[in-house]
Amino acid sequence: MPLAPRPQAGGGTSHADKARQRRAAALLAAIVTLLVSTVGVAAPARSAEWIVLCTGYDPCQTAGYPHSGYKESAATSWWRQSTGHNCTNYVAYRLVKNGLPNTRPSTLSGNAYNWGPAFPSQTNDDPAVGSVAWWNTSFSSTGHVAYVERVISADEVIISEDNWGGEFKWRRVTRTGGKWPNGFIHLRDQGTTVIDTDVYRPVTPTRLLDTRTGLGAPAAKVAGGTSIGVQVSGRAGIPTGGIGTALLNVTVAAPGADGYLTTYPSGVTRPGTRSLSYTSATTLSQLVPARLGTDGKVRLYTSATTNLVADVVGWYPTTGHLVPVTPTRVLDTRTGLGTAKVRVPAGGTVDLPVAGAGIVPSTGASAVVLSLSAATPSAGGWLTAYPTGAARPVTAHLRFDPAASMSGMVVSRLGSGGKVTIHSTAQTDLLVDVVGWFKTGGDHVAVAPTRLLDTRTGLGAPTGRVAAGGTLGVPVLGRGGVPTVGVRAVSLTVTPIAPLATTTVTTYTSGTTRPSSPNVTVASGSTRVNSVVVPVGADGTVTLHTSAAAYLVVDVQGYLKK
Numbered sequence: 001m002p003l004a005p006r007p008q009a010g011g012g013t014s015h016a017d018k019a020r021q022r023r024a025a026a027l028l029a030a031i032v033t034l035l036v037s038t039v040g041v042a043a044p045a046r047s048a049e050w051i052v053l054c055t056g057y058d059p060c061q062t063a064g065y066p067h068s069g070y071k072e073s074a075a076t077s078w079w080r081q082s083t084g085h086n087c088t089n090y091v092a093y094r095l096v097k098n099g100l101p102n103t104r105p106s107t108l109s110g111n112a113y114n115w116g117p118a119f120p121s122q123t124n125d126d127p128a129v130g131s132v133a134w135w136n137t138s139f140s141s142t143g144h145v146a147y148v149e150r151v152i153s154a155d156e157v158i159i160s161e162d163n164w165g166g167e168f169k170w171r172r173v174t175r176t177g178g179k180w181p182n183g184f185i186h187l188r189d190q191g192t193t194v195i196d197t198d199v200y201r202p203v204t205p206t207r208l209l210d211t212r213t214g215l216g217a218p219a220a221k222v223a224g225g226t227s228i229g230v231q232v233s234g235r236a237g238i239p240t241g242g243i244g245t246a247l248l249n250v251t252v253a254a255p256g257a258d259g260y261l262t263t264y265p266s267g268v269t270r271p272g273t274r275s276l277s278y279t280s281a282t283t284l285s286q287l288v289p290a291r292l293g294t295d296g297k298v299r300l301y302t303s304a305t306t307n308l309v310a311d312v313v314g315w316y317p318t319t320g321h322l323v324p325v326t327p328t329r330v331l332d333t334r335t336g337l338g339t340a341k342v343r344v345p346a347g348g349t350v351d352l353p354v355a356g357a358g359i360v361p362s363t364g365a366s367a368v369v370l371s372l373s374a375a376t377p378s379a380g381g382w383l384t385a386y387p388t389g390a391a392r393p394v395t396a397h398l399r400f401d402p403a404a405s406m407s408g409m410v411v412s413r414l415g416s417g418g419k420v421t422i423h424s425t426a427q428t429d430l431l432v433d434v435v436g437w438f439k440t441g442g443d444h445v446a447v448a449p450t451r452l453l454d455t456r457t458g459l460g461a462p463t464g465r466v467a468a469g470g471t472l473g474v475p476v477l478g479r480g481g482v483p484t485v486g487v488r489a490v491s492l493t494v495t496p497i498a499p500l501a502t503t504t505v506t507t508y509t510s511g512t513t514r515p516s517s518p519n520v521t522v523a524s525g526s527t528r529v530n531s532v533v534v535p536v537g538a539d540g541t542v543t544l545h546t547s548a549a550a551y552l553v554v555d556v557q558g559y560l561k562k
Contacts, residue, residue: 060169065160090160116182125561175442176441227270242317249517251310252306263327284528291324323438324436325435369409377427382396382424395450408529447557448481450556482556490534494520494529506544507542507543
């Protein structure tokens with residue numbers, strides 16, 4: 001039976017780290033030598049993410065993949081890195097050759113995983129010839145860096161590298177292959193940066209519709225059973241064309257009866273799904289990914305007469321990493337669609353097949369966007385969605401009250417078998433609609449939901465309600481799976497709990513002016529959850545403002561790369 005090759009650590013090391021690793025490598029090499037003498041070694045695997053173009057200084061040079069003189073210069077320490085086969089020394093050599101001084105930057109220390117955090121303002125997700133491809137510890141325990149030789153597209157690059165414990169190589173790396181760099185560091189680029197045009201574009205939150213004041217429509221409630229068109233493209237700094245999906249914070253205000261709202265592209269038949277559910281005389285907000293029609297409009301349908309408000313917070317292009325679909329119901333316990341015709345019991349779960357079930361592809365999808373609805377629950381409670389096979393997080397996505405239907409948007413990673421598990425703390429009927437999915441290797445990275453702030457317990461802030469009119473900064477970088485660099489925005493759920501009066505809560509970029517459009521409105525003594533996508537401030541935080549004293553809870557669900 002052939003022996004699989006020993007994985008080669010890609011991480012670069014400092015002098016102190018390398019001495020320790022050399023002793024371990026020597027022992028491992030002796031063991032491998034003994035095994036190879038009897039069983040042999042299999043050839044290196046070829047995969048979509050690591051297409052090896054050549055291996056070794058001389059073979060690469062002969063094949064037209066030069067080592068740029070490093071073979072003769074490897075014995076020299078560049079930027080005080082360990083010499084020889086070492087990724088950091090090789091990349092430092094290339095940067096010095098491009099014109100940087102052979103003086104280690106003051107912010108740089110230790111292994112390769114430190115390179116991104118050492119240059120936060122120069123690290124993003126856009127490759128350029130001469131930039132440094134950087135991986136954190138997701139690559140190896142010491143991280144890795146490589147030199148970008150060619151940029152095929154925003155999703156494909158060719159790199160050269162020299163690995164500690166390994167060989168000099170040229171490789172082809174693709175975004176969808178699963179080993180795309182955590183960032184590209186731009187210190188002495190030799191070519192134009194190739195920008196990924198499919199990424200999320202945040203905008204200053206801007207109100208597009210308010211039927212209470214006559215903005216974007218007559219100053220009157222929208223009649224139950226009718227819809228209204230909202231022009232999105234060409235407003236709030238959004239282009240007039242090429243817009244696939246807009247992220248809207250939609251608010252129903254003072255509805256005359258219980259009901260629901262559906263968003264859908266202008267010019268198509270209204271689907272039988274819901275974007276949010278509401279109860280009579282309340283004010284309720286929900287973040288909605290809304291696909292636009294060919295005229296740049298989205299339509300809002302309401303089943304009951306109500307005022308409607310819509311604020312835009314960002315958008316994806318038509319070819320974006322978020323793939324919108326016609327909202328499609330995939331589970332309804334009232335009818336037996338997708339599961340047994342039985343209510344979910346208190347503490348019960350439902351495993352929902354998503355990938356490969358006809359809407360989301362079986363491969364190429366990293367996360368799914370769902371609209372969850374609790375219908376006529378027996379008691380107040382919470383819904384939580386998470387990847388099947390993973391431990392259920394302590395966070396929640398949707399709060400519902402007794403006997404009142406409630407809906408909310410969820411972005412969840414796909415679990416084993418392409419499934420998502422949904423847990424309910426109280427008995428309820430459950431409805432689930434698929435509204436979109438994120439491409440593997442795209443700019444959106446879903447993380448295991450993690451609590452960042454809970455003022456009830458003192459997590460992240462003093463215990464107690466945040467005072468009326470008060471603000472609170474919440475650090476997000478480097479927490480809950482969010483990296484310290486290369487982050488454009490974060491995806492959060494914000495939960496105001498038991499306010500002393502009706503309150504509005506606004507989440508915004510730290511260091512900027514608070515927008516006039518709130519994310520969540522909550523009645524006195526109530527609890528509500530809403531999703532927000534907000535750019536991160538220069539200090540690595542986002543800011544929350546509450547108009548009335550309330551407990552505040554914040555959970556991170558994911559982030560968007562620069």
